[in-house]
Amino acid sequence: MTAKRPQPPTAPLAVRYFFYIVALALLVLPLIAWLENALPFYQAGGNLGFLLLQLPARLFALIGFVLMFFQFILGTRLPLWEKVVARAQNLKRHRTIGKIGFFLILLHGLMILIHDYISAGQLLFDTWRIVGIIALVLLIVAVIAAWFFRPLKLSRKAWRTIHLPAYVVFPLGFFHARALGTELATSPALDIQLLILFGIYCVILVYRIYVTLREKFASS
Ligand code: HEM
Numbered sequence: 001m002t003a004k005r006p007q008p009p010t011a012p013l014a015v016r017y018f019f020y021i022v023a024l025a026l027l028v029l030p031l032i033a034w035l036e037n038a039l040p041f042y043q044a045g046g047n048l049g050f051l052l053l054q055l056p057a058r059l060f061a062l063i064g065f066v067l068m069f070f071q072f073i074l075g076t077r078l079p080l081w082e083k084v085v086a087r088a089q090n091l092k093r094h095r096t097i098g099k100i101g102f103f104l105i106l107l108h109g110l111m112i113l114i115h116d117y118i119s120a121g122q123l124l125f126d127t128w129r130i131v132g133i134i135a136l137v138l139l140i141v142a143v144i145a146a147w148f149f150r151p152l153k154l155s156r157k158a159w160r161t162i163h164l165p166a167y168v169v170f171p172l173g174f175f176h177a178r179a180l181g182t183e184l185a186t187s188p189a190l191d192i193q194l195l196i197l198f199g200i201y202c203v204i205l206v207y208r209i210y211v212t213l214r215e216k217f218a219s220s
Helices: 013-044 048-075 087-120 127-147 156-163 166-180 182-186 188-219
Strands: none
Touching (some): 013 048, 013 182, 013 188, 048 166, 048 182, 127 156, 182 188
16 A cells, blocks of 8 residues: 655645644743742742752743643644644654753753752652653653664664653643642643643544554554
């Protein structure tokens, strides 16, 4: 069977700009929620560890999480989305956004761990921190698979298998954030935003499983 050629995007330019504005709004809302909470602390001064580690780590987590959501839209071959942006462009952005999102989430985890260590004199391992650590380890595995796909000469199947944990990181991060996040606890609008993103993620996941099963049955 010959692979289907990707179709050029057919949606009008206005639709594309609409999605860019939505994407920007999804990044701005967490920033506003964070500023509302963080600015009074920066104005008052005080504990440097909190100001330089904990607060920025929270912002990095929120922005990184939204970028992870974009990753699913860009990385999953959604026919509807490919009408808006060409597949090649989606994949190019998937790689760039993936790197930025990964570094932000990595920084988030490390800065929180360092802050815990400085403020409590030890690393803290409560349930939701452990969920965060598991999510981070899985993310590292998925990112390594993506970055070293060519140098390691991984087969497509091996690459897919190692990249798959990325799908688990998002729900783990979501429940971890709802359990621990200050901005999520204090901004209902942000909480609703993340709930909507999680809902869309679930729909994409079901679609992805359906496509995989269909391909499997078609080839057997
Ligand atoms: C070493 C790994 C991790 C540790 C120790 C950790 C720890 C924490 C802690 C303690 C908080 C609460 C901060 C606060 O509001 O005071 C938090 C929030 C958060 N974490 Fe993590 N985390 C880790 C990994 C992750 C990963 C992998 C993700 C995403 C996939 C993530 C996403 C978030 C988000 C979105 C928030 C909410 C921020 C807010 O509402 O202010 N975390 N994390």
